Amino acid sequence: MKIVLIGTTANCVVGFRADMIKSLHQQGHTVYALALNYDATTRAQVKALGATPVDYRFSRTGLNPIRDIIDTIALSKLLKKLNPDLVFSYFSKPCIFGTLAASLAGVKKRYAMLEGLGYLFTEKPEGVSLKVKLLKKIQIALYRFAFPKLDALIVLNPDDRRDLMEKSGVKVKKVHVLGGIGLNLADYPFSAPPVDPVSFIFIARLLVEKGVYEYVSAAKKVKQRYPDVQFYMLGAVDTHNPGSLTEQHLAQLIKDDVINYPGHVNDVPSWIAKASVFVLPSYREGLPRSTQEAMAMGRAVLSSDVPGCRETVVQGVNGFLVERWSSDALVEKMISFIENPQKIIDMGQASYQIAQDNFDAEKVNSRLLEILDLR
Structure with a gap:
């Protein structure tokens, strides 16, 4: 044919x-x-x-x-x-x-x-x-x-x-x-999530509708209470999009040690492996590939209760869905992971199993x- x-x-x-x-x-x-x-x-x-x-x-x-x-x-x-x-x-x-x-x-x-x-x-x-x-x-x-x-x-x-x-x-x-x-699951092998210190990772274009501003706001608030916690961010600044994080704003966040931003990377799995929990506070998705990749590697997920993201989280089992547009809701769940690191391990294992069953x-x-x- x-x-x-x-x-x-x-x-x-x-x-x-x-x-x-x-x-x-x-x-x-x-x-x-x-x-x-x-x-x-x-x-x-x-x-x-x-x-x-x-x-x-x-x-x-x-x-x-x-x-x-x-x-x-x-x-x-x-x-x-x-x-x-x-x-x-x-x-x-x-x-x-x-x-x-x-x-x-x-x-x-x-x-x-x-x-x-x-x-x-x-x-x-x-x-x-x-x-x-x-x-x-x-x-x-x-x-x-x-x-x-x-x-x-x-x-x-x-x-x-x-x-x-x-x-x-x-x-x-x-x-x-x-x-x-x-996904080709062999490209995203399971790795035990680090819990000391706890770290979070955001992988998406740095646009308002991906929830980048909520992630940054939550990172600032959490860092005030838990300065050792790391916040990784992978994704490109889109200079042609008015909803993008600007290069100046990003540079300031890096200088202030709010965000760990490595720039363009070719090996996304190695960065997921460094992180404890995957975060995507997006406003709407189809079914986000980055979340699937993180789940395949055994990461708990913190995401918005919106179309597309809902399909990646079984509430309280492999992560949490939080109110959209709310950095405070993110902060609450991030602190829950920081103060209960066993959740990171248990929910990561549940994510891994869901990925094996659904994302091959x-x-x-x-x-x-x-x-x-x-x-």
């Missing part, structure tokens, strides 16, 4: 679709991986996985409807030339316009996966702007137009399904809740291929 995967960047193909491509290739399917910015390195990596890299053009974030229509027609012509039996799109824009292009090209089987609903569906303590409300209405209208043309839509958590189908009135023949997109890439890909009717 000929299968086309439509995504965004080449790095996302390599980073998030590698196991799927390998599985499809091993089954004897011909796979074309469409991306926007291949270079010699990513092209070679995709070929090594068993797929053919194919360039296509699309504006990832642009709001020009004429440009989007022209690009959709061009994509449909490319799909006609490739003549696939099945198209699988992932991420918001490819899910909309990849599905429409596949329909125009007469592709028989059409599937899409949303790994989260993104910032347009994310509530914030100060409310959302008129611009965001308008963009959300446009996105929902496009989902309503494109998604009835799908054989099935895949989401990662039940809140996303409810918010799309029930609250937004999007119609799809079938919706499947996949859970985590899976082999099991997840098997389920995904079943949904795509490729088993």
Whole structure:
């Protein structure tokens, strides 16, 4: 069978679709991986996985409807030339316009996966702007137009399904809740969490909606009472995003010994191994990969009671869900871990078991291929 995967960047193909491509290739399917910015390195990596890299053009974030229509027609012509039996799109824009292009090209089987609903569906303590409300209405209208043309839509958590189908009135023949997109668990081996001193780690882009400001605020408060406690932070400053922690703010936090920030790291597991507890006070997620990685290595989780994060924590068993947007709620649970280090060990063990049962890439890909009717 000929299968086309439509995504965004080449790095996302390599980073998030590698196991799927390998599985499809091993089954004897011909796979074309469409991306926007291949270079010699990513092209070679995709070929090594068993797929053919194919360039296509699309504006990832642009709001020009004429440009989007022209690009959709061009994509449909490319799909006609490739003549696939099945198209699988992932991420918001490819899910909309990849599905429409596949329909125009007469592709028989059409599937899409949303790994989260993104910032347009994310509530914030100060409310959302008129611009965001308008963009959300446009996105929902496009989902309503494109998604009835799908054989099935895949989401990662039940809140996303409810918010799309029930609250937004999007119609799809079938919706499947996949859970985590899976990890190669061998890359994230169990390690005993250190408890003397206790340490916390935050891994995400340093954006307001990831809860970076709540994490920093909690770190300052905890440090006043327990100065030996360490707070690690991995993630990039986004200078183009007004909601990002600034480089100046970050430099001050490092200077004041509030945060331990190593900059860009290639070996995330070694940093998780240094930490006692994983913290993600995000405002909304699909099902966060960083949390899955920490759980696989046996870390207790402290996260927000919001869509996507809820699916990673069994309250009081492998960690705690706390009130969203609240640094005080984080402080309370952090102190609970500091004063009861046995919780770190017991909850870390529970996280490890949950990860083994639910986040194994082999099991997840098997389920995904079943949904795509490729088993």
